[in-house]
Amino acid sequence: MWTVIVAVDPNANTSLLEWVRDQGRDAVQEVLEVAHASQIPNVLTLRSDQPIALWLSTICPDLPQWAQVIMTLIQHRTAPTRIVLLAEGTPDGVAGSLGSLAATPLATAATVFEGQTQPDTGELIYDYAAIGDALWGSAAPVVPPASGPSVEVTRAMPGSASAPASAPDIPDHAASAPSPSSRPVKRRWWGRAKTPPSAPGAEALDAYEPRVVRAVLPASRLIVVVGGKGGVGKTTVAASLLRQAAQRYGSAMGIDFDYLKPNLALHFWPIDARMPNIDELFDSIEIARTAIRERGIDEDTERRMVGEWIERLRPPEPGVFVIPGPTRRLRVSLPPERTPGYVLDWALAQSDPVVVVDTDPALDEAAETALTRAGQDGVIVLVTTPEYDALAEADRVRQQMVQGLGIPDERIVLLVNHRGSPHDAVSLKDIRTVHLPNLELVGNLPWVPKAANAALMHQRAIPWPRKVRWDHILVALTGRQPDRHARKRRESRVVGRQ
Missing domain, CATH: 3.40.50.300 (P-loop containing nucleotide triphosphate hydrolases)
Structure with a gap:
């Protein structure tokens, strides 16, 4: 069962979360919404043993600065991870649909989707059936692990690491689900972003045994x-x-x-x-x-x-x-x-x-x-x-x-x-x-x-x-x-x- 993290933009509406819960009900156990890229490493750390599917947009705040950190944590997770990236340009003005994320290993490892802009309304139309398959489908690729056992997180710099190798087959413990409806869904935004809830059992820290519940990133001397x-x-x-x-x-x-x-x-x-x-x-x-x-x-x-x-x-x-x-x-x-x-x-x-x-x-x-x-x-x-x-x-x-x-x-x-x-x-x-x-x-x-x-x-x-x-x-x-x-x-x- 997958945990889906939706980090599309600061005002992502709740209908996207409801769509994931509805269409992925047989394969998704939890859906989280984050408003800022700096929250993603915390969720990855708290859920290091759970299969996670990241649904990101290039306009998510500070995603280029945190891309290398996120990718490093993903490559050293014990559970499988998938990345779906909506290519909508980055706010820093770099040309292209991927913007400044194009040179990062995060973009290379992700399944990238480009929406079609409606000329009359300016809304983006995506193939949500394909997005659903990439998030929880049985044949969707996962990010391969890093080759070394040790992790040393460095400051996020676009293009500072090489792209990972091709993804292996999905592990047996990742559940599959029927494909969602192939009818295109318009992306509309309303409502307010919510911070992700705490991990189950996070409050039950042993009074005599500290446990790491957060990774301070980027790495600090x-x-x-x-x-x-x-x-x-x-x-x-x-x-x-x-x-x-x-x-x-x-x-x-x-x-x-x-x-x-x-x-x-x-x-x-x-x-x-x-x-x-x-x-x-x-x-x-x-x-x-x-x-x-x-x-x-x-x-x-x-x-x-x-x-x-x-x-x-x-x-x-x-x-x-x-x-x-x-x-x-x-x-x-x-x-x-x-x-x-x-x-x-x-x-x-x-x-x-x-x-x-x-x-x-x-x-x-x-x-x-x-x-x-x-x-x-x-x-x-x-x-x-x-x-x-x-x-x-x-x-x-x-x-x-x-x-x-x-x-x-x-x-x-x-x-x-x-x-x-x-x-x-x-x-x-x-x-x-x-x-x-x-x-x-x-x-x-x-x-x-x-x-x-x-x-x-x-x-x-x-x-x-x-x-x-x-x-x-x-x-x-x-x-x-x-x-x-x-x-x-x-x-x-x-x-x-x-």
Whole structure:
């Protein structure tokens, strides 16, 4: 039985869905309507084990930008997938009925239909009998799987991958149905688009086993961790992500942008050690700006000062490179203007597969710098505990990011941390449906008594239970599968940074 995803245009009418339900009733178990191409990867991820037939139009918003991502996910699905594409041109002005989609493997793998335009009404007439056969007919082709076992999703770029080979015969478990009526159907549009419903059982997440329910796409190197209030375990999560990424990808870089409470270094250096002090860099930049105030210090010089200071740092442990915050003093040490941007630019210019940034809940200049960059090309992890006050603060920060910084909800994911007693907490179902309904849950960390305090006292990794699947969380955040040669890469990069 097939799941049919209808992504025809933002105002696709409900009669198309009713037509699919009626004509495909013997072969279709579910019909979903999506209004934007960015929703398709989520549905493919949630229904990875179900046969899916995509009914797309080239005018679906942002389909060319998401075509490569969608195609990569399709080729690595365990269940069969079909693609039907209505060739109606793309809104970016590229000539041709397929527009800018013509150069993508998505268009090559799809069964393409071109409608006939009625001269008197301007309506498009399609052969809906043929469309029905291509969606659920017994002889319709499916997209062949990719040749490799690992998946590494890349940014969608038209024409960036080769076309797949010819499609094999349909698997036996895909049901067939009689052909629908051959009478042509006019395509008319009215009504409003609806978002796809959640997958069956999606609410029943195990409280002690996070499961990936969303793939953040395109793939992201930059992970910014933010919390609504202090004490939710934001820095602990950032340190855990940093260590786990180094183990799975060979190396990872961490940046402490929480200048009010810079605790990230405490997870990696002994408490009595002489940790690097970024105050030295801040003071040198301020002195340089004051000394040549009349003519001003140029940006290239400041960037060079930042790079030279960071390059003197040494990895605190194999594969992990940390740019710490200021040494804890009686006074708060804030960075000179624009300096956080220089630090982040330097980090992203390195070869580390993952960059993890810890931020201040107050969303100061450093936090805004990292969040704005992640809103364009990264992912933001909003950490909260399941208490009412923490959830209220988390929602405040989410609204501040979305409304104040213009960051789309699609770039923000939720991680619930049971760092206190598991009793008297808000349920995951209420968190996802009432308190933070617009965010996808990528992890639910269990209650591990005294684990965070032990880690800070002894500078060792958090003893998370095996049920905490950090590999799944990292794949959801970055789109990268673990590297089989991570240990060798970790050792080689340690030698290079000594």
